[in-house]
Amino acid sequence: MPGSETSDVIIIGGGLHGLSTAIHLAKAGLRAVVLEKDHPGRHASGVNAGGVRRRGRHLAEIPLSVAAQEVWANIAEFVGDDCGFTVCGQIEIAESDDELVQQAHRVGQLRGLGYSHEQLIDRESLREIVPALSPHCLGAIWCPDDGAANPYRTTQAYYRTALSLGVQVKTAAAVGEIEQSAGLWRVRVAPGRFEAPILVNCAGAWGQQVCRMIGDDAPVEAAAPMLMITEAVEPFITPVLGAVGRPLSFKQFANGTVMIGGGQRGRAVPETNIAETRLAGMGNSARTVKALFPQLGPVQVVRCWAGIEAVMPDAIPVIGPSRAAENAFHAFGFSGHGFQLSPIVGRLLCELITEGKSSLPIDAFAIARFGNAFGELNG
Amino acid sequence: MISRVPLAVIGAGPAGLAAVAEARRQDIETALLDEQMLPGGQIYRGITMADPLADPEREEILGPDYTRGRDLLLREADPGRHDFFGASVWQISSNGRIYFSRDGKADELHADRIILATGALERPMPMPGWTLPGVMGAGAGQTLLKSLGLVPEGRVVLAGSGPLLWLLTAQYLRAGVDIAALVETTPAANARAAMRYLPGLLRQRELLGQGRALLKELRQSGVQHIKKASGLAAIGDDQVRALTFKHKGMAREIPCAHLFLHTGVTPNIQITKALGLPHEWDHGQRCWRPRPSPDLPHIHLVGDGAGIVGARAAALQGRIAAMKLGDDQAALGEAEAELRQCLAARAYVDTLFAPGEEFLDPGDETIVCRCEEVTAGGIRAFAHEGCRDVNQLKAYGRPGMGPCQGRMCGLVVAEVLSRSLGTTMEDVGYFRLRWPSQPVSMDQLANFAEGEDAGL
Numbered sequence: 001m002p003g004s005e006t007s008d009v010i011i012i013g014g015g016l017h018g019l020s021t022a023i024h025l026a027k028a029g030l031r032a033v034v035l036e037k038d039h040p041g042r043h044a045s046g047v048n049a050g051g052v053r054r055r056g057r058h059l060a061e062i063p064l065s066v067a068a069q070e071v072w073a074n075i076a077e078f079v080g081d082d083c084g085f086t087v088c089g090q091i092e093i094a095e096s097d098d099e100l101v102q103q104a105h106r107v108g109q110l111r112g113l114g115y116s117h118e119q120l121i122d123r124e125s126l127r128e129i130v131p132a133l134s135p136h137c138l139g140a141i142w143c144p145d146d147g148a149a150n151p152y153r154t155t156q157a158y159y160r161t162a163l164s165l166g167v168q169v170k171t172a173a174a175v176g177e178i179e180q181s182a183g184l185w186r187v188r189v190a191p192g193r194f195e196a197p198i199l200v201n202c203a204g205a206w207g208q209q210v211c212r213m214i215g216d217d218a219p220v221e222a223a224a225p226m227l228m229i230t231e232a233v234e235p236f237i238t239p240v241l242g243a244v245g246r247p248l249s250f251k252q253f254a255n256g257t258v259m260i261g262g263g264q265r266g267r268a269v270p271e272t273n274i275a276e277t278r279l280a281g282m283g284n285s286a287r288t289v290k291a292l293f294p295q296l297g298p299v300q301v302v303r304c305w306a307g308i309e310a311v312m313p314d315a316i317p318v319i320g321p322s323r324a325a326e327n328a329f330h331a332f333g334f335s336g337h338g339f340q341l342s343p344i345v346g347r348l349l350c351e352l353i354t355e356g357k358s359s360l361p362i363d364a365f366a367i368a369r370f371g372n373a374f375g376e377l378n379g
Numbered sequence: 380m381i382s383r384v385p386l387a388v389i390g391a392g393p394a395g396l397a398a399v400a401e402a403r404r405q406d407i408e409t410a411l412l413d414e415q416m417l418p419g420g421q422i423y424r425g426i427t428m429a430d431p432l433a434d435p436e437r438e439e440i441l442g443p444d445y446t447r448g449r450d451l452l453l454r455e456a457d458p459g460r461h462d463f464f465g466a467s468v469w470q471i472s473s474n475g476r477i478y479f480s481r482d483g484k485a486d487e488l489h490a491d492r493i494i495l496a497t498g499a500l501e502r503p504m505p506m507p508g509w510t511l512p513g514v515m516g517a518g519a520g521q522t523l524l525k526s527l528g529l530v531p532e533g534r535v536v537l538a539g540s541g542p543l544l545w546l547l548t549a550q551y552l553r554a555g556v557d558i559a560a561l562v563e564t565t566p567a568a569n570a571r572a573a574m575r576y577l578p579g580l581l582r583q584r585e586l587l588g589q590g591r592a593l594l595k596e597l598r599q600s601g602v603q604h605i606k607k608a609s610g611l612a613a614i615g616d617d618q619v620r621a622l623t624f625k626h627k628g629m630a631r632e633i634p635c636a637h638l639f640l641h642t643g644v645t646p647n648i649q650i651t652k653a654l655g656l657p658h659e660w661d662h663g664q665r666c667w668r669p670r671p672s673p674d675l676p677h678i679h680l681v682g683d684g685a686g687i688v689g690a691r692a693a694a695l696q697g698r699i700a701a702m703k704l705g706d707d708q709a710a711l712g713e714a715e716a717e718l719r720q721c722l723a724a725r726a727y728v729d730t731l732f733a734p735g736e737e738f739l740d741p742g743d744e745t746i747v748c749r750c751e752e753v754t755a756g757g758i759r760a761f762a763h764e765g766c767r768d769v770n771q772l773k774a775y776g777r778p779g780m781g782p783c784q785g786r787m788c789g790l791v792v793a794e795v796l797s798r799s800l801g802t803t804m805e806d807v808g809y810f811r812l813r814w815p816s817q818p819v820s821m822d823q824l825a826n827f828a829e830g831e832d833a834g835l
Binding site (some may be wrong): 042084120152153159171230231239276279280282283284285286287290296298299300301302303304306 | 823
């Protein structure tokens with residue numbers, strides 16, 4: 001088509017998964033164009049909690065997460081920056097005997113599958129690792145080699161690396177129309193038209209819209225996970241802390257501020273990029289914090305924010321080829337835990353595109369899992 | 380128990396007080412909230428504190444424009460049973476719930492209509508050394524004078540531009556402060572540009588008279604009054620030691636123990652941004668103005684918080700907003716005419732005292748975001764790396780993410796970025812702000828549970 005820019009692969013979505021895919025494709029010698037409706041890291045990739053964790057993953061995600069962690073250990077080799085990654089450990093606390101039993105079962109199950117990254121620790125060891133924790137906590141799962149990174153820096157590093165490898169990243173380029181003819185995907189965006197034989201959907205909370213443009217469908221909920229930041233306080237905790245029985249992700253930064261997230265949701269309006277905070281959610285987080293760290297009651301929350309994230313009904317992503325169309329692939333719907341997976345998902349998509357198969361098992365993430373039931377629901 | 384009222388007014392400066400007075404005159408049950416412990420806002424701060432007969436000296440120091448506030452307050456706005464002072468509002472839901480903290484406890488109030496009269500903030504005046512101890516805003520200096528009767532000890536220099544700077548100089552002179560100099564930075568080009576608005580100024584004779592009286596007082600005092608200074612810098616190691624600047628091609632240095640800076644005020648938009656109201660860039664005042672929205676028809680905007688108008692026009696706006704709740708069309712028409720008259724000189728004042736370019740686009744070494752210590756050069760480097768708007772800037776260098784949440788730096792950061800990119804202020808935008816608009820403790824937040832904010 002005259003006036004179109006032609007490349008090998010069009011990637012829709014300039015978040016971490018889209019950029020990671022572009023980086024891997026560029027290294028494999030393919031020319032990729034990334035179409036981003038806002039700017040890289042505007043949504044979930046840039047404003048998440050920055051957890052780099054294998055802890056607590058869905059069994060299907062573990063092989064990917066373990067492989068991703070190997071990249072994180074030398075993340076600068078991948079994207080030329082340490083992304084603020086620190087190995088501070090990730091811990092999940094148990095507050096009742098039932099929760100201890102659940103944790104023992106979980107760690108046993110992982111051992112059976114050959115994974116040793118999650119370790120059970122008793123009350124005394126927990127006390128040594130997090131002395132500030134309320135004494136009612138009974139034990140924990142401990143992942144000493146997990147950690148956290150800075151999502152802003154990470155997104156910037158991915159973006160710069162993609163650009164340095166010759167990837168074209170078009171910002172403010174919301175997709176208007178997609179059609180496939182004569183073996184080419186033709187994508188129309190406000191500033192122009194793009195053509196390529198292969199299309200990749202990394203559109204996050206907007207992933208369902210892209211699916212529908214190519215004949216697929218998937219039930220994506222646009223959610224708005226909330227995070228709060230406190231004023232700076234004396235250092236009192238090193239690892240990122242979660243809990244079996246509470247939605248929580250709790251981390252103190254080097255500057256003394258404490259970030260509280262995990263599970264509390266605001267209100268998302270993906271059409272207008274709005275992610276509003278909710279007072280009840282802030283209240284829930286504050287009660288959780290006070291239950292685990294009563295001494296933090298008087299500490300001020302100085303900032304609260306929310307970002308728009310795609311959540312799937314089964315809380316695991318869609319990764320793999322399109323069901324309806326040839327030469328189209330998906331990676332979206334990471335349901336609040338895609339940050340750590342970003343180095344590996346791009347690699348797997350690159351393998352699917354260049355070799356036709358993935359080196360790690362991804363069947364559990366097939367879009368077909370929503371197939372008939374979802375198709376029927378939609379009439 | 381949650382109180383429900385037909386009207387809540389947030390801010391007890393001239394605009395808010397006039398709105399409350401008019402609403403109560405109409406027997407509309409009205410709640411008034413303000414974060415200060417006493418009514419008066421910034422301009423009439425502490426107005427109810429001292430008995431004028433008992434403390435005539437204070438009256439004389441602060442001057443007649445200040446004491447006028449007492450009339451507004453005592454004659455018109457009788458204290459009501461829904462007055463909440465020391466109440467820091469940190470969230471307003473779209474269904475009219477107002478959340479605030481008082482005495483370290485969270486509280487809430489439900490209002491059918493809300494008049495926001497949240498006033499202005501001093502525009503930051505970044506220059507080399509402005510973060511040194513001993514350097515502060517002239518507005519902050521005046522606050523200490525009004526609320527605590529505090530005046531600086533040792534030699535003082537006041538620098539910048541705007542009527543508040545003249546006023547504080549006069550007040551300090553009356554209080555016997557040792558003033559080394561008043562150093563004005565108003566560029567010569569401003570006076571030329573303002574000439575076309577002179578007819579408006581002439582229509583507001585009272586304002587003109589006030590300005591002339593202040594200048595005459597300064598002249599007669601013999602205080603050193605330097606005009607059209609540029610290239611300002613505060614110098615000192617761990618405390619300001621002197622102000623340096625250029626004047627008539629010469630490098631000058633005036634030693635001082637305290638330096639007060641001022642280059643105008645801008646609307647405080649923390650609440651209006653968090654509410655999601657539209658904001659438009661006012662090129663003349665170089666600030667964002669919140670606009671009413673059909674999505675939030677119960678939110679009304681008055682006073683300096685909606686665009687700088689000054690105390691008298693602010694009070695009229697407050698009164699008009701409350702009058703519109705009633706049906707006295709004749710009185711409303713009169714008040715609106717008075718407001719137009721009261722704004723006649725606005726364009727002249729805005730143009731004459733427009734901030735100098737050196738404070739909108741400071742040198743590379745100058746810190747613009749004090750909380751996160753980001754320099755103007757840092758912002759320019761981020762622009763060079765591809766940053767296109769102020770919200771993206773947070774990803775590059777965290778400006779606006781510290782305790783002040785951009786109250787101090789927001790406008791300067793955007794000015795530097797837009798100049799660096801060669802784009803407009805609309806292009807670079809303003810920080811997205813979310814509730815809570817002020818810090819709130821965990822203890823207070825913990826009181827809120829599901830089902831209490833269905834309207835959000």
